[in-house]
Amino acid sequence: MNPQIVNQIYITPGAAVDFEGDTYQVKAILDDRRILAHRVIDDHIAVLQVTGLTPSVQAAPVGPEIQLADEEAWALATRRYNLIKPILANRSDGALVKAIAKENRVSVSTLYRWLERYERTGLVSALMDYPRDGGKGKNRLSPEVEVLIEETIRQEYLSVQRKPISKVYQSLVSQCRQAGLEEPHPNTVRNRVRQLTEYTRLRFRYGKPIADEQLAPLRGNFPGADFPLAVVQIDHTKLDLILVDNLHRQPLGRPWITLAIDVFSRMVVGFYVSFDPPGAMGTGLCIANAILPKETLLASHNLGGEWPCWGVMRMIHLDNAKEFRGTMIKRACEEYGIELNWRPVARPQYGGHIERLLGTVAREMHTLPGTTFSNTRERGRYPSEQKATMTLDELEKWLLTYVTEVYHKRIHSSLGTSPLEYFRQGLLGRDGQSGTGLPFRTYNPEKVRLDFMPFEERTVQEYGVLIDHIYYYADVLRRWIKTTDPTKYKHRLKMLFKRDPRDVSIIYFYDPELKAYFPIPYRDTSRPPMSIWEHREALKRAREQQVTINEDSIFAAYEAMRQIEEAAGKLTKQVRRKGQRQPVHEARLAALTKSPAQPSLAAEHRQFDPFDSL
Template sequence: MSSGFVFERERSERGLQRGRIILQKGNIYLNREDGEQYELVEYLDEDTQVMIRHLYTRKTKIANVYQLENVKINEREDVAVDLSAISDEYWEKALEKYEMIKPLLNAEQYNPSAVKARAKEVGVSERSLYRYIQAYYSLGSIAGLIDRKRGWSKDRSRLTQEQENLVAKVISDFYLHKQRPTIEQTIREVQRIAHIQGIESPSRRTIRQRILRISEEERLRKRGQREKARNKFTPKPHSFPNVDFPLSVIQIDHTPVDLIIVDNKHRMPIGRPYLTLAMDIYSRMITGYYLSLDEPSVTSVAMCIARSILPKERLLLDHNIKGEWAVFGYPSKIHVDNGADFRALDLSKSCAAHGIALEFRPVGRPEYGGHIERVIGTFMKEVHGLSGTTFSNTKEKDNYASENEAVMTLDEFESWLINYIVNVYHKRTHSALGVSPVQKWRLGIFGDKDHEGCGYPQLPIDEQTLLLDFLPSEKRTIQHNGVTIDGLRYYDVVLNMYINDTDDKGKNKEFLFRRDPRNIGRIWFYDPKLKRYFPIPFADQSLPDMSIWEYKQVRQYLKDKDEKLIHSQQINEALTEMRERVEQSAQRTKKARRQAQRQKVHAKSEVVIPTAVETNNAPPIQPISNGLLLDDSDFTFGDIE
């Protein structure tokens, strides 16, 4: 299940970069092919081609969008940090600014009357709104709105409980009223009641921020505009609100595949894989997927999102699929159900850092999830035509012996899946659209005489940062023997300068680490001074690489043997013994064969970020690809716990 590519190693020295390549006509870009600056002149409705014009010679030529880079990369070091290092206080302020400018993003930002009206509505100056818009587009996400100054200290509270109660009551009883008082009138009401009660009034800015947190739907509904709220926010059957262009909303969901697959070695049945699928609601194009032998998790969701954003050319090459899958770029919103894997805080923060709104399906409103569920149903009907299908129910299955008929490995099924997406589903007329998904996508991107296209989607400046941002994070202190996570010890000399480091109060500092569950043989340490990641291997180099699920099995195995103190030698011996048993029984039991296959897939997940020394002999720059793992030579797309 390989889909690797080579990263630009010199990028690892530049640290984290969350900016975007915004592909707009008239913008200036650096062409990677010759290092010269060009103006983007025209989109070409063919693959991912554009016409560019040299800034000095004025000669035009055709280029691939993946060759273009922003001329100037944002230099804000204060946001070039791991997401977990940005306090909730900073995020809160940034989100408040984002809510102020949200209606102005895209076309409205150039409309002076719209900016003036919005400034009056939210109670800030027009100059501030222009500054917020510029800051937002400097990184293409909410991260650009994070304050540069220090946040509030931990022992300082913004409002007393009395002040909080006062503001909440005035907003509820006064502002959210059918008389629709203004924000300024609401601020004066808070000040008036505070004076009567003999407490200090919160600042005007704080009161305004509390009001701006109220959703537009709640504001309309509670201020006597229920019909307007209903028309704007209630979807019609088989429709989704505010889907006006490609990637305005994508939906993601999971499903067990209605197919028994076989292992690579013995070609014996090992059970059903799981599929995580992402779809663009506007065009019904599939934007990304994740195929796994393990049940869906927050990391499988994150990997599906990353694959959705990144280009797919290398993926097609790896699986020898002839066709086009020219879908890439940041979605404006990701819509999901209320499962725990979607509710994870890490996922929410990762999406916010990249300017992606994560929205959950309203309880009791199944129409919000119907699109992705219907397309998954369409896919499974096609799967029912494959040997080894389980069908969708026992009535359909009848006397069909799925395991006896199973013939496809996970790799083979993945190739079949990609080919079906690219060459069948995308090209077949969609009943709800009246055209094929690829035709609808191109209409949304390029437009025609009756429709204005939105242009190419935005790409990440640095894929490495995108992938790291979606990996699970941990905070740990650094001791003389390294850092310990889940009883496993990691060490590298890069940790030495932070051993027993303390804060101003004399407490041991906690540092940020990220870990890929598919291979916990190394973790990534975020150096807060250099603002970049370093791989940290097991302190005991005799330990083999393993996935998190294997490690959990090892710990349970040792616990069952009543071994209280677990050390490296025990882990190594237990893992070796377990793997030998699996290999011996692989031909006898389906569970063991599935575990053996799982182990092989996880073994492809070698994740290494090149160190500064390794970057001296950087390979030629490669086109941006679909790879989702960080490796010093090749990226593979493995399975996950």
Template sequence: MTASNFFEISPGMEVMVGQRRYRITHSLDLHSVLAEDVETSQSTRLRVETMSRVIEAEAPDGSPNYSVHHYSEKDWAVAQRRFEAIKPLINNPYRTKRDVAAAGLRIGVKTSTLYKWIAIYLDHQHVASLVPRKPGPNKGGRYLSAEQELVISSAIEDEYLTKQRRSPAAVVLEVLKRCRVAKIDPPHENTIRNRIADLRPASALRRRGQKDKARDSFEPIMGAFPGADFPMAVVQIDHTPLDVIVVDEVHRKPIGRPYLTLAIDVFSRAVVGLYVTLDAPSATSVAMCISHGMNTKSDYLRELGVEGDWPVWGQIGTLHADNAREFKCKAVNRGCQANHIDMQWRPVKKPHYGGHIERYMGTVATEMRNIPGATFSNTQQRKGYDSEKESALTLREVEQYLVRFIVNIYHQRAHSQLNDSSPMRVWEEAILGGAKPGIGRMLPSNPDRIRMDFLPYFSSTVQRYGVRIDHVYYYDPILDSYIGAKDPDNPERARRFLFARDPRNISAIYFLDPVVGNYIPVPYRNVGLPPVSAGELREATRRVRAEGKAAVDEDLIFQSIEANRQLIDESVAKTKAARRQSEKRPKTKPETKAPVQSTKAAVPSRPAPDRNIFSQPAEVFEIGEID
């Protein structure tokens, strides 16, 4: 994924809402904008989350493609006068230089200026192209050639971002030398120094072998957190067991305490995202929480049945976590790299570095005491209260309660660390502007891609039977064109492809198609198999091996899963452990692009594979943090 997976929402942007195309004209508030229908020119109010993608962000010459409503009356009047001056010339196909000079004399401009106006109008076919532009370069623009930029970036990479810690002066000399060798014009040395200054300080320090200094630069000073200067610049994430006993969906009997993974924006103290589960904290918990934080939440609130708005999402700059194993696994690191997130870990034995998230977890613990089945923080507080006997809410109902508290209470009330302003007020002013200009809003252009980037993953070749992982076979016609593919960099080796897997439901894996750059669901080859979790699969495989079976295969594994489920169903009303395990089962299969009948009779419709090919060595794959 590239940075283009987020796009800015600002006047002039053209977006799609359903099948209609709109051009944004004004920002209204944190949730909506004014836009005009490109086809009918009617103005309407659009909800930000309903926008799907940018159609055209800039005009052909690079100038903003603003609606006429964007310009001031004075600028628009100038454009109209210019158009009236050149209109007779445009309509005259036989115009001469004398005609243009005479028109210029009448309105008091040079002949060359009129020719310039004519050319601009003919290029754009719109009066707005004649609006006067402010002189000078665009602020923040870069005007070097691609070759010059490449030389600068390569020199910084090879000379500056190394443990040798060469000085900016050494980088300047290296750039000049490389430009001389490449026979291209060298950039000014101040430009090179500016490119070095643009590097993220923490990332540069780590690359230069100064991890301790990079870590210490996040030391909180007078209650502030360095780098948290705007929304999503620094996000802290952590886990905690919730102080409440939940009940199962069927028998409404206690099954134990759930776990909460939560992320908070340090700048505004707004909750960015969360994930509630019965499973112990894992890479999956981190993946779900991060992707939830970066994506919009209107659909989530609607599915959960919670009234209110949660307009907190966007590109995370730095993700700050403790040193737990799940925060350092390959899947999370890969997801952060793919989404341009700088991952930072809390210094060992310095818990105050996570003060913001720790304080909010305390707020959650206090709120949980209001729920039937609360365990409180310790046995003294719980004395005389039977948490299991009083428990009444399911996992989903606890999640509803928590989200309702976040959206409608915590985000709206005054916060002592925000000068008694509320997290939502601080967030809104920083986005839309108040005393200071706002940073604007960004929307994820591919929410599913963000979620998949953080899931556990593995690489594998594609065989005639599809793909095999943990003795389970997956197939979809989308894989056919990649069967037996060779590595483009080494034709002697088979090409390996990337697949993601959601451990909560492994009835499909997700193929990262190298052509379209999107994840495509690939279901079980045997579509009659039931959805299972990675944990169920792992446990069934262990049981089959413990029974001394000569060969572990798909049939034996799913027979063991089915037998174990029957055993659990018989004891679920009796034991807490069985009820808890039953609640973890996948409820449905993930969506695929082509629905299929989930019956064993459907299997023969696909070519029956030669059993010998299942043992071919080319099928070897590498697992990357499956859960």
């Protein structure tokens, strides 16, 4: 993984982006999938797909992994973020910047440097102090020049006269020479102007009332949910559906779903399904899914639908469950500038949007084979386990299809239109009202997922790392074998590791020197991959057999489970083949005797299509 990768792409008019190796400047947002841009090298005009854009700016220095960051250093970064937060939407508001600088006894140029560091990554950790390379070859502007640039843009460019950038730069050069200061490069001024929002331009040139009238975003009904991704609600439920394993379709049990909804538009912005009860893992991966673009997820299930929803939400609204209050979730949200807000105790109406969505999804699943319905009375004599046919992957595919093809496109009674259309209106505007524009698009999905995953701390030994009785090793660990913790006398240094519950054959090691994650496989790579749920079942089986618990006994139990499932699968196939042969034989016999054919039972034995109900 590249530790120097930029985390966000700014898709706004005037922003610079890369597409297929060339740098473009965004001219206009056509919709949530396309932009109009001109190529910088030759001014060629093109319509570009948002999914193909990459950052064009140089990466900012990378700080430590957020979960390892010192509390004092992290508190400093969050204080700096809170200082620049009001400036993010009004960067050219010189009076605001000066007021914040004066009140907090920092210079204006320092605020702008913090702002630049944050905007180059979109991460609060970029505001932490970290070792510098001495600044060789860098030409940092002096505070005096920074002030002149700010004032010149405000006086010359953000005026009713609307002077061209070339004239603004000439004025700046004249002032710098008069003050005996080194003049900045013309691109410095151009870049600052490109970062101005359309609201800022209108506000300074024509006044706040006109800017508000022309560019006021659509407003929602929930307090604070005035635009897309302003407020996202998250909650869990156990689904009324029994799932089967991937290999032999044996019942495994009912899964849990963690679901996230954009309160403004009622769009589903993310979800996560697993066999684990609510916890930090499911919550974190649901948030990561909500932030990330969805094209790769849809493609992994061979789905051609659209889910044009991505970006960091401003606030997450949660209930008071303990899994929402862990340090990992809190710090990960702080890293991305997300405010956590907990539902008041005994005030269920504050979670009404997500509760209704969970109820809607649950009712839709009552049409699927293997459903347990909402209660035993409703289920009656329905054999849920015998009818179960869907795997976890197939359920995820069904959910993706339902969300993108049904729920998002269906008219919502509270909105008067579909969630997808209302979400787009909030971004792009309608009836003369401007939208908020496209959210910043995260470019480093692996980092986002890892940031929101719980972690394990382990020392590195000659054999590698041991987690849950399984050994892992890769050469990147060699440097850290038996390393002593400099803060604790004679104690080994504990390193940070993360893993995906769906595949524990690989863990992710964070190298504190390279400031990057590296995949670490099983030490014995001949071992088969397994999920964390299969691992737990194998561990349970090994304990029941009262054998020594180690890697060999766990994988032996796992193999025994597979052999039993395989035998059961073969028997099931024989029974099914016999069941299918019998009606065929009866049909042929009926045809020979010219008697009415018996009803075929083939339909009862056909493979279930999880999308029949759609």
